[in-house]
Amino acid sequence: MTDHLGPALEGTSPGTSPGVTAARGFRASGVTAGLKASGTPDMALVVNDGPRQAGAAVFTTNRVVGAPVVWSRQVVADGVVAAVVLNSGGANVSTGPEGFLDSHMTAERVGAALGVSAGDVVVCSTGLIGERLPRQVLLDGVDLAADALGDDGLAAATAIMTTDSVPKTAHVTVQTPDGTFTVGGMAKGAGMLAPALATMLCVVTTDADVEAPVLDSVLRSATARTFDRVDSDGCMSTSDTVALLASGASGVTPPRDALADAVLRVCASLARQLVADAEGASHDVAVHVTHATSESAALAVARAVTRSNLFKAAIFGNDPNWGRVLAQAGTVPEDVAPFDPEAVDVSMNGVMVCRAGRPHADRTEVDLAADREVHVVVDLHAGDASVTVWSNDLTHDYVHENSAYST
Amino acid sequence: MTDHLGPALEGTSPGTSPGVTAARGFRASGVTAGLKASGTPDMALVVNDGPRQAGAAVFTTNRVVGAPVVWSRQVVADGVVAAVVLNSGGANVSTGPEGFLDSHMTAERVGAALGVSAGDVVVCSTGLIGERLPRQVLLDGVDLAADALGDDGLAAATAIMTTDSVPKTAHVTVQTPDGTFTVGGMAKGAGMLAPALATMLCVVTTDADVEAPVLDSVLRSATARTFDRVDSDGCMSTSDTVALLASGASGVTPPRDALADAVLRVCASLARQLVADAEGASHDVAVHVTHATSESAALAVARAVTRSNLFKAAIFGNDPNWGRVLAQAGTVPEDVAPFDPEAVDVSMNGVMVCRAGRPHADRTEVDLAADREVHVVVDLHAGDASVTVWSNDLTHDYVHENSAYST
Numbered sequence: 001m002t003d004h005l006g007p008a009l010e011g012t013s014p015g016t017s018p019g020v021t022a023a024r025g026f027r028a029s030g031v032t033a034g035l036k037a038s039g040t041p042d043m044a045l046v047v048n049d050g051p052r053q054a055g056a057a058v059f060t061t062n063r064v065v066g067a068p069v070v071w072s073r074q075v076v077a078d079g080v081v082a083a084v085v086l087n088s089g090g091a092n093v094s095t096g097p098e099g100f101l102d103s104h105m106t107a108e109r110v111g112a113a114l115g116v117s118a119g120d121v122v123v124c125s126t127g128l129i130g131e132r133l134p135r136q137v138l139l140d141g142v143d144l145a146a147d148a149l150g151d152d153g154l155a156a157a158t159a160i161m162t163t164d165s166v167p168k169t170a171h172v173t174v175q176t177p178d179g180t181f182t183v184g185g186m187a188k189g190a191g192m193l194a195p196a197l198a199t200m201l202c203v204v205t206t207d208a209d210v211e212a213p214v215l216d217s218v219l220r221s222a223t224a225r226t227f228d229r230v231d232s233d234g235c236m237s238t239s240d241t242v243a244l245l246a247s248g249a250s251g252v253t254p255p256r257d258a259l260a261d262a263v264l265r266v267c268a269s270l271a272r273q274l275v276a277d278a279e280g281a282s283h284d285v286a287v288h289v290t291h292a293t294s295e296s297a298a299l300a301v302a303r304a305v306t307r308s309n310l311f312k313a314a315i316f317g318n319d320p321n322w323g324r325v326l327a328q329a330g331t332v333p334e335d336v337a338p339f340d341p342e343a344v345d346v347s348m349n350g351v352m353v354c355r356a357g358r359p360h361a362d363r364t365e366v367d368l369a370a371d372r373e374v375h376v377v378v379d380l381h382a383g384d385a386s387v388t389v390w391s392n393d394l395t396h397d398y399v400h401e402n403s404a405y406s407t
Numbered sequence: 408m409t410d411h412l413g414p415a416l417e418g419t420s421p422g423t424s425p426g427v428t429a430a431r432g433f434r435a436s437g438v439t440a441g442l443k444a445s446g447t448p449d450m451a452l453v454v455n456d457g458p459r460q461a462g463a464a465v466f467t468t469n470r471v472v473g474a475p476v477v478w479s480r481q482v483v484a485d486g487v488v489a490a491v492v493l494n495s496g497g498a499n500v501s502t503g504p505e506g507f508l509d510s511h512m513t514a515e516r517v518g519a520a521l522g523v524s525a526g527d528v529v530v531c532s533t534g535l536i537g538e539r540l541p542r543q544v545l546l547d548g549v550d551l552a553a554d555a556l557g558d559d560g561l562a563a564a565t566a567i568m569t570t571d572s573v574p575k576t577a578h579v580t581v582q583t584p585d586g587t588f589t590v591g592g593m594a595k596g597a598g599m600l601a602p603a604l605a606t607m608l609c610v611v612t613t614d615a616d617v618e619a620p621v622l623d624s625v626l627r628s629a630t631a632r633t634f635d636r637v638d639s640d641g642c643m644s645t646s647d648t649v650a651l652l653a654s655g656a657s658g659v660t661p662p663r664d665a666l667a668d669a670v671l672r673v674c675a676s677l678a679r680q681l682v683a684d685a686e687g688a689s690h691d692v693a694v695h696v697t698h699a700t701s702e703s704a705a706l707a708v709a710r711a712v713t714r715s716n717l718f719k720a721a722i723f724g725n726d727p728n729w730g731r732v733l734a735q736a737g738t739v740p741e742d743v744a745p746f747d748p749e750a751v752d753v754s755m756n757g758v759m760v761c762r763a764g765r766p767h768a769d770r771t772e773v774d775l776a777a778d779r780e781v782h783v784v785v786d787l788h789a790g791d792a793s794v795t796v797w798s799n800d801l802t803h804d805y806v807h808e809n810s811a812y813s814t
Contacts, residue, residue, distance in 0.1 A: 062738055064736065094764050314809065330470040356503075359501070
C-alpha cells in the first residue's frame with residue numbers, strides 16, 4: 001500500500017505536539033525579530049545538542065533557488081548539522097551576492113551564539129521573492145532566538161508560519177528491544193505546494209543514534225511518498241527545504257525500517273496538515289489512482305488530475321464533474337501511463353459515477369458538500385500499482401489571497 | 408519573428424467578419440435545435456459547394472476524445488470534406504457506442520440533406536462531458552440547419568458558442584498576380600484553452616484552389632504558432648478540432664507561402680479573440696520569452712509562466728510579482744531550456760523589474776491596472792529564439808464560472 005497520507009494524522013499529535021523538541025537532545029525557540037510588518041514571530045532556531053550531530057536535507061529542484069538553499073546545500077554535504085535557523089518575512093531569493101552574504105552572516109551569528117561552526121548551520125527563509133532582508137534585524141534576531149532556546153518546539157513552529165493559519169507539528173515514539181526512540185517535526189507552508197516540494201520548510205528531529213547516510217536515505221524515501229504527493233497549486237517554490245537531524249540522545253540505533261517508518265509517519269502527518277491548511281481551500285481532495293501498471297504511471301495520472309483548475313473549481317462548487325477527471329487522465333501520454341481510456345472507472349466519495357469510460361451512477365448521488373475531505377478514485381484497470389495524491393479545491397479565497405499577497 | 412498574436416487582429420475584421428462565408432464557394436447557417444436549455448442557437452452547418460472539396464483538420468492530443476473526434480479523424484483521412492456540422496449543448500464525450508452512433512447518424516443526416524457522402528462530413532460537438540445528446544433533437548436540428556444555409560457566417564459562429572460572450576470570426580483577402588483569394592474562419596472556446604488546443608472548435612475556409620496535403624501542412628504550421636500558443640487555464644480538452652476547407656471557387660492557386668500566411672493571420676486573429684473572451688478573465692497576458700537557445704526552449708519557459716496560478720492570480724491583483732515569473736522559469740529543466748538564472752531579466756509593461764536575476768526598477772513603477780493587456784518579457788540572454796504565449800489572469804469569476812458550469 002502506497003497511501004501514506006490517508007491515516008496520516010493518527011498517533012502523531014498533530015498541531016499540539018512539541019514537534020522538533022519531542023526527541024531528546026534538541027532545543028528550539030521562536031521569537032519576534034521584526035522581519036514581518038505584522039509583528040508576529042518570525043525567527044526560529046533548532047539546535048542539536050548531541051551527542052551526535054548527524055543531518056541530511058532535501059531541497060527544491062527549482063533552478064532558481066534562494067541564497068539559503070545555496071548555503072544549506074553546502075552545509076549538509078558533510079552530514080553534520082548542529083542547528084537550523086529559519087525566518088519568515090522574506091525568502092531571500094533573487095537577491096544577488098548581498099543576499100547570499102545575509103544567509104552566510106546569519107549562519108556565522110548562530111555559530112557564534114552556540115559555539116558551533118557556521119558551516120554546520122542550515123539556513124531557511126520564506127516569504128516574498130526579490131527583496132533583501134534587513135541584515136541587522138536578522139542578526140539581532142539570531143541572538144534573541146539563541147537566548148530563548150528551550151523545549152517549546154511549538155513556538156518554533158509558530159515563528160515559521162507565513163500564510164499558515166496554524167502551526168504544524170507531529171511526533172511519534174517507537175519502542176524497540178533496545179529502548180524507545182522518537183521522531184518529531186514541524187513544517188510550514190500553505191500555498192505553492194507542489195510535486196517537487198514547495199514554499200515548504202520542514203525540520204524533523206530524532207534522538208535515534210544513526211549516521212548521516214542513513215538519515216539521507218530515510219529522508220528521501222519519506223519525502224518522495226509524502227511531501228512529493230501533496231500538490232496544492234502546482235507551483236514549485238524556490239526555497240523548499242526538508243531537514244532531518246539526529247542527536248543520538250536515545251542511545252538507540254533502530255533497525256533501518258523502524259526509523260524509516262517513523263520518519264515517514266511524521267512527514268505524512270505534516271504533509272496532511274499542510275493540505276488541511278492550504279490557502280483559501282474549502283476541500284481537501286485525495287485522488288487515488290488504482291490498478292496502474294506502475295507507481296510512476298499512477299503518480300502521473302494523479303498529478304494530472306490534481307493540477308486541473310477546472311477539476312479543482314468543480315470540487316469547490318461541490319460538482320462531481322467526473323468528465324474533468326477523465327479528460328485530465330487522458331492528457332498523460334500512453335508511454336508514461338498505459339491504460340485504456342474506455343476501461344477507466346471514476347468514483348467520487350464512494351459513488352461510481354463513471355464505469356468503463358461512460359456514465360454510471362447518477363451524479364446527483366454524490367455528496368461533496370458533507371465533508372471537507374473529498375475522495376476521488378480513478379481505477380485504470382491496467383495493473384497493480386496505486387498512488388494517492390492530496391490536493392485542494394480552487395476557491396475564491398485562493399484567488400484573493402494570492403492576488404493580494406505581496407501588496 | 409515568431410509572435411503572430413501581437414498584431415493578430417489587424418485587417419481581419421474580428422467579430423464582424425462573415426467568417427466561414429467570406430470565401431467564395433461556402434454557405435453556412437446557425438439555428439436553434441433545442442440542445443441547450445437556454446434556448447439559444449446550438450447548431451451550425453458549413454458547406455463547401457466546390458468546385459473543389461479539399462479538407463484537412465487537426466484534433467486534440469488528449470487520449471480521451473469525444474465520439475465526434477473519432478468520427479471526424481476518419482472523415483479527413485482522404486482529404487475530402489464536403490461539410491462540417493457543429494453543435495453546442497453537449498460534447499458527446501465518454502458516451503460509449505451509442506454516443507458514436509449519434510455522431511455517425513448526424514453525419515448521415517447531413518449527407519442526406521445535402522446530397523453528399525456521410526463519410527465527407529466532419530462532426531464537432533462541445534459542451535458537458537459524459538452525457539448523451541438527445542438524438543432526435545440533434546437530427547431534426549440538422550434539417551433545420553440545412554434549410555437555413557446562406558451567407559450568414561456570423562449566425563454559424565454564434566450557434567457554436569458555449570460560455571463565449573461574443574462570436575469569433577475573421578477573414579483576410581489576398582491579392583495575387585492571378586487574382587484574389589480569401590481565407591475566413593470562426594472559432595469558439597472561452598475556457599479550457601491549452602497548449603495542445605482546447606474545448607475549441609474552429610472552421611477555416613478558403614476559396615483558394617489547393618489540394619488537401621497542402622491544406623494539411625499549412626494548417627498544422629498555423630495552429631502550432633497560434634492556437635498552440637494560447638493557454639487560458641492549462642486544461643486540455645477532449646474535443647478540440649480545427650478544420651480547414653478549400654473550395655477552389657476563386658480559381659486562384661496561390662504560392663504556398665501566401666496561403667500559409669493568410670491562414671496564419673486568420674488563426675492568429677481567432678486565437679487572440681479567444682484569449683480576449685476567456686472565462687472570467689480581467690487581463691489578457693502576453694508572455695514574451697526572448698533570447699532563448701531555441702524556439703522550443705522559449706516555448707517551454709513561456710508555458711511554465713502562463714501555467715502558474717500564483718502568477719496569474721498576481722496579475723488579477725495588478726501585482727507585478729516578478730518573483731513568481733522567475734520561479735516558474737526555474738521549473739523548466741536545464742536540458743529543455745538552457746539559461747543562467749542569474750542572467751535573466753524580467754520586464755512588466757515596459758518596466759525592467761528584475762535584471763540579472765535581481766531586483767532592478769521599483770515594482771511600484773509598473774502599472775498593470777491601466778489596460779486589459781499585460782506584457783511580460785522574460786529575457787533569458789541565452790540565444791536568439793523568441794516566442795510569445797498568450798494567457799489570462801486567474802480571477803474570482805473564473806472560479807465562479809467553472810464551479811457552477813455543469814449545475
